[in-house]
Amino acid sequence: xxxxxxxxxxxxxxxxxxxxxxxxxxxxxxxxxxxxxxxxxxxxxxxxxxxxxxxxxxxxxxxxxxxxxxxxxxxxxxxxxxxxxxxxxxxxxxxxxxxxxxxxxxxxxxxxxxxxxxxxxxxxxxxxxxxxxxxxxxxxxxxxxxxxxxxxxxxxxxxxxxxxxxxxxxxxxxxxxxxxxxxxxxxxxxxxxxxxxxxxxxxxxxxxxxxxxxxxxxxxxxxxxxxxxxxxxxxxxxxxxxxxxxxxxxxxxxxxxxxxxxxxxxxxxxxxxxxxxxxxxxxxxxxxxxxxxxxxxxxxxxxxxxx
Numbered sequence: 001x002x003x004x005x006x007x008x009x010x011x012x013x014x015x016x017x018x019x020x021x022x023x024x025x026x027x028x029x030x031x032x033x034x035x036x037x038x039x040x041x042x043x044x045x046x047x048x049x050x051x052x053x054x055x056x057x058x059x060x061x062x063x064x065x066x067x068x069x070x071x072x073x074x075x076x077x078x079x080x081x082x083x084x085x086x087x088x089x090x091x092x093x094x095x096x097x098x099x100x101x102x103x104x105x106x107x108x109x110x111x112x113x114x115x116x117x118x119x120x121x122x123x124x125x126x127x128x129x130x131x132x133x134x135x136x137x138x139x140x141x142x143x144x145x146x147x148x149x150x151x152x153x154x155x156x157x158x159x160x161x162x163x164x165x166x167x168x169x170x171x172x173x174x175x176x177x178x179x180x181x182x183x184x185x186x187x188x189x190x191x192x193x194x195x196x197x198x199x200x201x202x203x204x205x206x207x208x209x210x211x212x213x214x215x216x217x218x219x220x221x222x223x224x225x226x227x228x229x230x231x232x233x234x235x236x237x238x239x240x241x242x243x244x245x246x247x248x249x250x251x252x253x254x255x256x257x258x259x260x261x262x263x264x265x266x267x268x269x270x271x272x273x274x275x276x277x278x279x280x281x282x283x284x285x286x287x288x289x290x291x292x293x294x295x296x297x298x299x300x301x302x303x304x305x306x307x
Contacts, residue, residue: 026063029055033063034072034083043080100225100234101132103268108133108236111261115254118239121225122158124166125150127178129159132234154195155183157210157222158235163195164202165224165232171199185213207259208235209247217242219250223262228270236262 036044036052044052050060064081067073074084104121112119112135121133128150136145145151153159163171175192189195202208209221222237238254245253 029053029059030063030067033060033067037073037083043076043078043082045080049081100265100269104133104225104234104236104265107261107265107268108135111236111238111257112137115238115257117254119236120145120158120239121234121236122151122156122162123234124153124159124162127153127174129153129156129162129235137240151214152179152182154178154180155185155188155210155213157208157220157237157239160195160199160210161202161208161222161224161235162232164199164208171196183213185210185215185218187211188213207255209251211247212242219245219247221250221255221258223255223259224266225262225269226266226271228272230271236265 032053032055033049036049039052040048046057046061046064049055049064050057053060055063064073068075068081071084073081075081101121108119108121116137118137119133119135120131122129122131124130129152131145131147131149131151134145134147134149151159153163163174166174175196178192178195180188180190183189189198207221207223209219211219218239219242220237220239222235224232225234225236227233236258238250238258240250
């Protein structure tokens with residue numbers, strides 16, 4: 001009989017590990033139950049789980065029922081349990097994230113070298129954007145942002161783009177919980193209604209921008225990254241000092257490269273159909289036009305001023 005209960009500060013495979021600074025016995029036991037499915041590679045009855053973990057049958061039953069309630073395992077007609085599709089999706093999400101950083105790093109390095117500007121990759125983490133890759137130009141004003149940083153989604157180009165592509169019920173659930181006080185920029189969005197309107201516009205054109213919303217003196221544009229299902233799972237952006245670039249100039253100069261980079265990363269991680277640049281560049285208000293008339297009209301639509 002294989003027992004995966006941890007009695008000597010070792011994990012279930014017998015490999016010594018350092019004692020955690022913080023631990024929770026219930027969480028640890030729930031993971032022991034899940035590891036049993038990895039070992040057995042088949043549906044398990046409560047009695048088998050109890051034997052493998054060394055837990056009393058009533059205790060094993062209690063943990064399995066909690067996992068079932070949370071949608072992590074499911075009960076079969078036979079009475080045995082197996083991991084659910086929800087757990088499988090979590091596994092695929094982990095693989096996506098690993099592939100994402102691995103493939104995006106090379107693409108973003110090339111983009112940073114070509115544009116000589118700061119480029120970032122981020123994902124939505126509850127109500128914020130978490131930075132997974134950051135390649136910073138020395139003259140950018142936000143020197144305190146680094147890999148792992150969390151920034152408010154409502155005032156960042158990547159955050160707004162990621163919010164825009166959420167399913168509507170999920171978006172509605174987050175809008176009222178967003179903290180609009182964290183943004184220090186002069187053009188920061190302060191209400192859910194205004195944000196919702198802008199998110200609709202972002203979905204229509206397929207990319208986003210922020211114009212001195214997060215911080216004074218900072219502008220950026222963002223494009224999506226999609227997984228093999230076509231779902232937007234991340235965003236990349238180019239961030240520049242407002243003193244050097246107007247929104248019109250930023251879009252006209254870099255949007256094509258940014259969208260192309262997002263498409264390349266998407267293809268690298270399995271998305272076999274990407275929007276072409278022309279589709280996105282000419283969608284919406286015509287921001288990429290270099291004519292003076294179109295630029296002036298675009299700036300007015302954005303509510304900003306060209307420098």
